[in-house]
Amino acid sequence: MELYGRKWTRRELEARVGRLEQIGGIKRVLGAEGAETGVELIQVRTGAGLSYIVSPTKGLDISLAEFGGSPISWQSPNGDAHPSAYDGEGSGWLRTASGGLLMTCGLSNVGSPSSLQGRTYGMHGRVHHLSASHVCAEGRWDEDHYTMNIRGQVDETSIFGSHLRMYREVRSRLGQNTIEIIDTLENAGYQSAPHMMLYHFNFGFPLLDERTVMQFPSERVNARDKGTPAEGYDIWESPENGYRERVYYHELPQGKDSVHAELYQPAFPVALGTVPLRVRLTWSSKTLPRLVQWKMAGEREHVLGIEPSNCGVEGIAAEQNKGTLTVLQPGGRVRYQLRLDLSSGTAEGSSDL
Template sequence: MSNRWILSEYDVESPYQQPAPFLKTLKSHGLAVTHTRLIGGRRDGVELLTVNNGDFSFTTIPTRGMGIHQAKHGDTRLGWTSPIEGPVHPRFVPLADSSGLGWLDGMDELIVRCGLESNGAPEFDAETNRLKYPLHGRIANQPTEDVVVEVSEEGELCLSGEVRETRFLCYNVALKTEIRTKAGENGFRIRDSIVNRSAQATTAQMLYHINLGTPILGAGASVVCPAMEICPRDERAASGIADWSTYPGPIDGYQEQVYYMQLAGDENGQTCALLKNAAGDQGVSVHFNVKQLPCFSLWKNTAAEQDGYVTGLEPATNFPNTRSFEGKQDRIVKLAPGASYDIDLALQFHPDAASVAAVEKSIAALTQGTDAKVHRIPQAGWCG
């Protein structure tokens, strides 16, 4: 068909070749897609798909679970500067490292999915002290199967694929994903479906680690979200609870602070969180549904620029505690054989003060003037 590009059919002879009818369809709608394969170092073999819809562009990584590496609007970058300097090929990410922290060797993306078997802190067997679940799970370091690029007659572009997290006799779950945009849209929309491929019932978790640095993040930047209840993860976070929503500039030696939240949604469960710069004339908003992603974490890591000055807006099915703790709190997705769990998420860039003010107004309407309940210390049931 003239509006589809199946990457696997064009990989053997030329990984960059797009069929002529598809290319013509793209151009007619003011769209462009570039397929590249990186060479050398820890990036070697990583494949990227870069979508340009006019003023806005973004790059996804089929090699790394269809995460979003970075995005741009004009000259403004959405993302952050990681000391990792990725994207890193999964073969260089030691997920089985005995510390449980090997996942951090590949952390570089604007949006990275955490899951599917687990998505939180590393967990160890109480008797043997062997690693049971690594930090943030495995799905971000799995390759994407059956990658397809399509353009509808109306000019909507869709990247789709399936990421499988499978171990014989242990776990058999897949993530089917679609990433959509259209000409002139200042962002993109994601539809993920977590599918139980097994004949047995199973469980899953999902967290979207959405990471933003300069130029949106800076001294005086702030988060605006319809928080109904806020809890510091630990004593370190509790020490900064009064300033949870605002940011300093880079601080050498800064130690991360994390805040767990319950956000309000509209009558359909739709909600939004915004990071805006100090001037309030640029921002990035994340849109999701609290019925699908009922837990929200704010990660503040305003370290020195060379150490990774970044904040994370993180909607999830659960809080990123250990899997066993979250299971005891019944914050876990249960999947019958063949069942699926759908998640909708969108990211939007706001290029001026008027668009920032508009999204702030919509956020304020969700709480209807109700102040958030703020816990000053970690709470049982919230923090593991």
């Protein structure tokens, strides 16, 4: 593997440390204060600058993510609030949503609270507030490469209702500033089930400031709300009091499987100064054919959401009425795969840390 500017074998690295976690690896901790009491957190350190926290208590979503000791994600004022405080009615989701690098939205509803066929669905669905089972967090050598894997199962169920099951794997390698997310979603029930899925990636300061360059894989961009200016979606501003959220729909190019969005910060702060930092999110448009952008440049709520999805954000009834609602048949499966890459330095892929 490559680390600290040179290549190493497993034996060469292990000879220099008492245990590998001196360099990087996985560490499990438990929240012990306030709303975070009892929340399980798993910290992953790649040894190359990237570190992040996965929470099995909150659907194996990703909380704080950092590069070189500085955050790239936005944290909500709720913190990593325990799901026991979750209010699934209406927009109660907002009281316990953690922010962080990733909040998964779904599995049955995304966006606005909605109702369909006599059932009510709260904002953004339940999955961000469902605890995972069969959780495994392991680091292991494969010859001279060390891989860190977190795996688990999240079930969204209801008596007389649907049963959607998500198998999630989050993995990184020592020496690489990359996160891979592989989700397999299945209908484990015995009746057809609506399925909406949105990956709510949240980027924040200091990755975002007035110098940040944003690039999207869009052929056309449309504002969701009337009165929202179509221009300015790719420009970031300083915090503004009273800023009203802006939501944009990006039309992705046809015929392309892999697409990506990118953020570039020319002066990202690290311990001994600044480095240019490029953050690239890549996904398959075959399974996630839509891209939602949430621009919220307000005070405190100062966050950019880049959100690959299989749906819009008006809720399940609107999706049904448009004829675009995904329905999984019993035993049906769909696989989602996303990848986040960080690179620092003047050349893409180089690292100054």
